[in-house]
Amino acid sequence: MKRLLSLIIIAVVAANCQPKSQVEVPISKGTNTEMLPLVADKPIKNVILLIADGTGLGQISTGQLNLVGADDYLALQTMPITGIVKTHSSSSLITDSAAGATAYSCGQKTDNGMIGYLPDGTHCKTLLELAIDKGMKTGLVATSTITHATPASFAAHVESRRDEDVIAEHFLESNTDVFLGGGRSFFIPQTEEGSRRSDDFNLVEKFEEKGYSYLQTAEELKATNGDKLLGLFADGGLDSENRTPTLAEMTDKAISTLNNxxxxxxxxxxxxxxxxxxxxxxxxxxxxxxxxxxxxxxRVLEFAQKDGETLVVLTADHETGGLTMMTDSEDPHTLQVNWVTDYHTGVPIPLMAYGPHAIKFTGWQDNTDVGIKIAELMNFGEFPINLE
Structure with missing residues (x-):
């Protein structure tokens, strides 16, 4: 029987490369070793874009070793098509999430910090907005505030990602069907506890007037049958430990709500x-x-396999931390996981795809190519598009 790797997690300070903590984490062994098959090309009805913020191969591999073991695969590793994405922004070789997500949503480079907004002061039309124009339903799901840089880049246009209160207002006018995540603070008036608005605008009431079901708990999420959902499950980001609802639960509800x-x-x-x-x-x-x-x-891949008309694309916006792994000098079955920075890096990131026309996402891509290819496959017409 093969010996499983043991994993020692070590955080290393970039300045002097000395470990600042050491935690031994047990490795479990799963049973998933089969790759999903290629799917015959056909017209695409649905697109699900999954973004693992800050994730490179190091994060995926570290997760694999701890969660399923050295010989098995995470669900994301079973996707049959893989590629590599370059991530620089127009203002820096190291992108942030705002510019990285805008590259996907708009198919164009922008400066760090900008949300659906270009360096020349114009706005760019997003994939989500084009989907609405085509009569598709749309949704955004995140474990951060829903107004955070990545989800915001698909349904808002602001010069600074810090303007989350304004982003929340843009969401109200966007006609997006589903919002699930954290960030209640940006939707409630300044008079309410926990608010991070500087006015008395009650966006929750405005969303309800537009027909959205307002959800604050996992139980309410499970019970709702609404066609339009505003789920705000925390004032800020969702708790990481004992998270409720989980990302899988939010994903299930988003798919079931949109798939009609x-x-x-x-x-x-x-x-x-x-x-x-x-x-x-x-x-x-x-x-x-x-x-x-x-x-x-x-959950997404299970749906896509049954549906047969859904393209699934998975990537990141950038890598964070410079996470890498090395063999321990005293034990070849032990790995050291090291960090080189507490910020983003310019290391290219993985890209995976499943479903009709997934082969389009193999090889090296610029981050703008991903959005452009999705728009092309969905017959969205002219793209990229600049707006005044």
Whole structure:
């Protein structure tokens, strides 16, 4: 019987490369070793874009070793098509999430910090907005505030990602069908406890007036049959430990809500806090978030296999932390996981795809290519598009 690798997590300070913590994490062994098959090309009805914020091969491999073992695969690793994405923004070789997500949503480079907004002051039309124009249903799901950089880049246009209160207002006018995540603080008036608005605008009431079901708990999420959902399950990001609802639960509800439209749907799902674990050089946090994200990926792939008309594309916006693994000098069955920074890196990131025309996403891509190819496959017409 093959000996399983044991894994020692070590956070290393970039300045002097000395470990600042050491935690031994047991490795479990799963049973998933089969790759999903290629799917025959046909017209695509639905697109599900999964973004694992801050995730590179190191984060995926560390999660795999801890969650399923050295010989098995995470759900995301079973996708049959793989590629590599370059991530630089127009203002830096190291992108942030705003510019990285805008590259996907708009098919164009922008400066770090900008949300659906270009350096020349114009706005860019997003994949989600084009999907709405085509009569598709649309949704955004995240474990951060729903107004955070990645989800915001699909349904808002602001010069600074910090303007989450304004982003929430843009969401109200976007006609997006499903919003699920954290960020209640940006939707409630300043007079209410926990608010991070500087005015008395009650966006929750405005959403309800437009027919949205307002959800605050996992129980309400499970019970709702609404066609339009505003789920805000925390004032800020969702708790990482003992998360409720989980990303998988939000994903299930988003798919079931959107999948009743003859024109199909566009859904973006973000595993937001893998990035936060990277910023903290906290490997246990990263592993926990990889599991939460991969559980959601499994639900998406199960749906896509049954549906047969859904393209699934999975990638990241950038890598965070420079996570890498080396063999321990004293034990070849032990790995050291090291961090080189507490910020983003310029290391290219993985890209995976499943479903009709998934082969389009193999090889090296610029991050803008991903959005452009999705728009092309969905027959969205002219893209990229600049707006005044």
């Amino acid at each position: 439209n003859e024109n199909g749907f566009f859904l973006m799902i973000e595993g937001s806090q893998i990035d936060w674990g990277g910023h903290g050089n906290d490997s246990e946090y990263v592993i926990r978030e990889v599991k939460d994200f991969d559980d959601a990926v499994k």
